[in-house]
Amino acid sequence: xxxxxxxxxxxxxxxxxxxVAVNRVDLTIEKGQFVTVIGSNGxxxxxxxxxxAGRYLPDRGRIVLDGVDITRWSEHRRARFIxxxxxxxxxxxxxxxxxxxxxxxxxxRGQRRTLARGVTRSGRSRYRELLAPLGLGLESRLQSExxxxxxxxxxxLSLIMATMTRPSLLLLDEHTAALDPKTAKQVLDLTxxxxxxxxxxxxxxxxxxxxxxxxxxxxIMMHEGGVVLDLSGPERTRMTVQDLLQEFxxxxxxxxxxxxxxxx
Amino acid sequence: MSWxxxxxxxxxxxxxxxxxxxxxxxxxxxxFADLTVDGxxxxxxxVAATLIVSGTSPIVAILVAFFAGMLAGxxxxxxxxKMRIAGLLASILTxxxxxxxxxxxxxxxxxxxxxxxxLFTNLSDWGFNHPLQALIVFGVLVVVVKLGIDWFLxxxxxxxxxxxxxxxxxxxxxxxxxDGMIVLGLAFSNGLVALAGAMMAQYQGYAxxxxxxxxxxxGLASVILGHALIRPSTVFRATLGAVIGAVLYRxxxxxALGAGFAPTDLRIVTAAIVVLALxxxxxxxxxxxxxxxxxxxxxxxxxxxxxxxxxxSAATAGKEGM
Numbered sequence: 340x341x342x343x344x345x346x347x348x349x350x351x352x353x354x355x356x357x358x359v360a361v362n363r364v365d366l367t368i369e370k371g372q373f374v375t376v377i378g379s380n381g382x383x384x385x386x387x388x389x390x391x392a393g394r395y396l397p398d399r400g401r402i403v404l405d406g407v408d409i410t411r412w413s414e415h416r417r418a419r420f421i422x423x424x425x426x427x428x429x430x431x432x433x434x435x436x437x438x439x440x441x442x443x444x445x446x447x448r449g450q451r452r453t454l455a456r457g458v459t460r461s462g463r464s465r466y467r468e469l470l471a472p473l474g475l476g477l478e479s480r481l482q483s484e485x486x487x488x489x490x491x492x493x494x495x496l497s498l499i500m501a502t503m504t505r506p507s508l509l510l511l512d513e514h515t516a517a518l519d520p521k522t523a524k525q526v527l528d529l530t531x532x533x534x535x536x537x538x539x540x541x542x543x544x545x546x547x548x549x550x551x552x553x554x555x556x557x558x559i560m561m562h563e564g565g566v567v568l569d570l571s572g573p574e575r576t577r578m579t580v581q582d583l584l585q586e587f588x589x590x591x592x593x594x595x596x597x598x599x600x601x602x603x
Numbered sequence: 604m605s606w607x608x609x610x611x612x613x614x615x616x617x618x619x620x621x622x623x624x625x626x627x628x629x630x631x632x633x634x635f636a637d638l639t640v641d642g643x644x645x646x647x648x649x650v651a652a653t654l655i656v657s658g659t660s661p662i663v664a665i666l667v668a669f670f671a672g673m674l675a676g677x678x679x680x681x682x683x684x685k686m687r688i689a690g691l692l693a694s695i696l697t698x699x700x701x702x703x704x705x706x707x708x709x710x711x712x713x714x715x716x717x718x719x720x721x722l723f724t725n726l727s728d729w730g731f732n733h734p735l736q737a738l739i740v741f742g743v744l745v746v747v748v749k750l751g752i753d754w755f756l757x758x759x760x761x762x763x764x765x766x767x768x769x770x771x772x773x774x775x776x777x778x779x780x781x782d783g784m785i786v787l788g789l790a791f792s793n794g795l796v797a798l799a800g801a802m803m804a805q806y807q808g809y810a811x812x813x814x815x816x817x818x819x820x821x822g823l824a825s826v827i828l829g830h831a832l833i834r835p836s837t838v839f840r841a842t843l844g845a846v847i848g849a850v851l852y853r854x855x856x857x858x859a860l861g862a863g864f865a866p867t868d869l870r871i872v873t874a875a876i877v878v879l880a881l882x883x884x885x886x887x888x889x890x891x892x893x894x895x896x897x898x899x900x901x902x903x904x905x906x907x908x909x910x911x912x913x914x915x916s917a918a919t920a921g922k923e924g925m
Contacts, residue, residue, distance in 0.1 A: 392776070418778035425772075433769040436762070444762050449778035452759040484836075500777070 341368040341391070341508055341540060346400035348386055360386040362564035363400070370405075373534055373541045373555030377548060377583070379591065382561040384544045388510050391542070393417040405507050419449020422501035422539075424494070424514040431497030434486035438477060438496065441485055442466045445500035469499055473529065491522030495529055502533050509534065511543040527554070548580045562590045610738060612857040616850030617741035618802050619821060621748050623829070623849040624842060625795035626822030628752065631830075631841065633768040633788045635683075638694040638819050640796045642701025643675040645815035647797025649705045652714040652810035661722045665801045672797020673790040675701060680786030698815075705812050712812045714804075721805035737806060744802070748795060749842045755791075756838045764788050765838075796822075817870055824873050825849035827880040 343366040349357040361383045368374055378384050389395045391402060393414035402410045409417050425431050432441050443457045446465075463481060470478040473495050477488075485493060494514060502509060511530065515523035531554055534541050545551050551558050558575055560568035560583075567590050570578055622644065629637040647668035654664035675697060682693035706712065720728075723736060733739065755761045766774035767784040775781050796818070804810040829848020835841035856869055864872065879886075 413780075415775045415778050415780045418776050421776075423776045430770070431773055431776075433766040433773060435769045436765060440762055440765075443759075444766055444774065444777055444779075447759055447777070452763050452779070454755075454758045454760060457757055457759045457762040 340370045340405060341366075341542075342401075342403040343367075343391075344401040344403070346387075346390055346397045346402060348390055348395055348397050359564050361390060361397075364564070364566055366559070366566060368540060368542065368557075370540055371538045372557055373539075374543070374557045374559060375551040375555045376542060376544045376559055376561060377546070377551045378561035379587070383564040384561050385512060386564075387561070388423075388512050388542065388544060391508070392421055392423055392510055416449075420507040421510060422448070422504070422506035422508070423510045424497045424501045424512070426513040426516050428490040428493040428497065428517060431500065432485045432493050435484060437482050437484055438470075438488075439463060439466055439481040441496065441500060442469070442503070445503055448504045448506070469503060470496075473499075489522075491518050491526060494518060494522075494526050498526065498529060498533065502537060502539065505537050505539065507540060509539045509541040511541065513544050513546060516546060530554075548583050552578055552580065552583065560586065560590070609854075609857065610735070612853045613850060614737045614741050614806070615803075616853030617738070617745045617846075618799055618806060619825060619853060620741075620745040620846035620849040621802070622796050622799040622818065622822050623825035623845040624745070624748055624752055625792040625799070626819065627826050627842060627845040628788055628792040628795070630823060630826060631768075631835070632756070632765055633785060635690050635768070635785065635789070636694070636819075637676075637679065637789060637792065638691065639675055639679045639697045639701075639789070639793050640822060641815045641818045642698035642705070643672040643793040643796045643815075644800040644803075644818040645705050645810065645812060646675055646701055646708075647672050647800030648804035648810035648814060649708045649714070649800075649812070650797070651801035652716055652804045653708050653710075655716060655719050655721065655805070656714060661720060661725055661805060665722065665798060668801035669794045669798045672800070673794035675797070676789035676791070676793030677786050679793075680789040683789075684782035684785050701815075702812065705815075709810060709812065713809060714811075715809045716805060717808055721808075722802070723805060741802070741806075745846055748798075749846055752842050753839050760787075817873070820870070820873050820877055821849075821852065824877050824880075825852045827877060828852055828855075831880065 343364050345363045345365060346361060347359070347363050348361040349359050352358045364383075364387065376384050376387070386395065390397050393409070393412055393416070396411065400410070401408060404417075404420055409420075423431075433444070436444075437458075439458045439462070443459075443462055443466075446462065466481060467478040470481075475492050475495060477492065477496065485496065488496065494517075498514070514530070515526050518526060527550065530543075533539070541555065543555065545554075552575065556575075557569070557571040558578075559566050559570070568586055622640070626637075626640060629635045650668040650671045651661070651664040654667060655661055659667075679690075679694045679697040682688045682696065683690045686693075688696070722740065726732070726736060726740065756765055763774055763779045764784045764787065766777075767779065767781045767788070771781045774784075800810075800815070803814070825848040826845045827848070828851055829844030829846070830841065832851075833840050833844035833847060835844055852873075856873075859869065859872060860866065
């Protein structure tokens with residue numbers, strides 16, 4: 340279970356003033372819940388994920404994961420409990436290293452690393468089993484450099500790497516936005532399959548309103564650093580993309596027309 | 604040009620192979636241009652020579668030199684990671700400070716090792732007295748160090764170090780303290796460079812405060828030259844390339860001297876080689892006749908990813924990253 344209490348983050352914007360990126364957010368996510376996060380550019384979605392992951396430390400507030408206060412923990416210390424997939428497929432993997440090397444690093448997530456051999460024989464057979472269901476043929480290319488893979492393949496690999504140790508929390512930051520529609524769908528299907536199979540507590544940022552409503556079991560909308568809409572249960576089931584757009588209009592006002600949400 | 608001089612070049616090349624392996628660790632693995640080596644090479648020489656003159660066994664002196672080098676590298680690493688000083692500048696600061704440190708250690712600018720026991724005289728005393736003694740000693744040393752690095756970079760810690768150079772955000776998200784990896788890598792690298800310095804001091808019979816000048820360029824030239832010949836697709840090939848590059852670099856200097864270059868011109872020749880090698884990709888692009896994809900290629904590319912909307916929105920989303 341993830342609990343945010345009055346989490347706040349500001350950034351200096353020069354001239355002595357600050358931008359409030361995340362404004363006193365209170366949020367409780369139950370164990371096993373799959374939450375989708377929507378909101379226009381600059382609403383604070385990415386900052387919120389970065390605060391939870393520990394890339395930024397909050398100015399105020401508390402972050403508690405499974406009963407442990409991790410508010411001041413460094414990013415690499417939290418990583419033991421938090422898996423993450425970034426928007427850019429290049430960000431989630433080490434390009435100059437092989438598929439098996441990448442997987443072996445992910446398998447040691449948060450554990451003490453030793454002078455033991457990184458890629459072992461037993462590791463290889465585990466990796467093959469993990470990769471085979473993807474249907475991408477990666478299981479027979481364990482010694483290929485990741486840099487040779489396509490964006491979709493790299494993102495699928497990133498997803499496996501983020502989830503293979505079954506972390507307490509999975510953060511997905513628009514992880515299909517940089518892929519073409521067909522690949523995006525494949526990666527999204529893989530996401531729901533893995534999250535369902537492992538019962539992972541998940542927070543997924545998306546710009547696709549249909550995905551936001553159809554996937555997972557709760558949807559929150561952010562605006563100007565705060566959570567302005569929190570949907571779950573029958574209320575969410577009844578919600579249509581049109582309704583959501585109207586909600587957007589309500590909170591955003593007239594500048595909706597130039598928003599790329601309309602494109603999706 | 605005699606066999607004697609030629610074998611001397613190969614001996615030096617192998618000794619510089621250890622240096623090149625150290626530079627490989629920072630420059631290629633950590634993607635960190637580390638000028639500390641210009642100070643840690645003479646540091647190793649100074650420590651070893653001073654200890655030998657004061658009666659310490661050469662082997663112990665070499666080990667102490669290695670640890671002194673590690674310390675120097677760690678200082679650069681800590682300045683860079685904990686004080687957020689740019690890597691290049693942090694290493695220049697350490698290098699500058701080491702000049703004073705080296706003078707302090709030696710107490711004068713030059714410590715001769717004539718009539719002192721060295722690793723080489725020790726080996727002779729123990730019955731290993733062969734005309735190719737130095738060649739064999741340096742050869743064994745560089746092979747051991749090369750295989751040691753190959754092994755290390757395949758361990759869990761070694762993989763994390765490689766990922767720190769490749770994609771720090773990713774390996775941090777897997778729970779690795781990248782600051783620690785940078786400090787460790789710099790320490791290890793400068794330990795090796797100091798080891799090379801300690802060996803060179805005993806080989807040439809003195810330590811000199813000025814002997815570090817251009818060490819980084821020698822190391823870079825070796826790594827770049829080696830990797831131009833042996834594509835560094837695996838760690839094994841990359842370290843092999845660094846060693847072979849170091850030997851070839853020494854041989855190139857040997858032949859450059861034979862061709863009439865004055866020894867004082869060598870540094871500009873080396874600098875020019877490194878500039879050309881580093882500028883290679885940019886020059887290729889500039890003078891290449893191809894200026895971009897053809898119409899056919901563009902058609903193929905646009906058919907492969909039909910949705911301009913999606914990639915367009917991804918491009919704008921990237922700017923949000925706050």
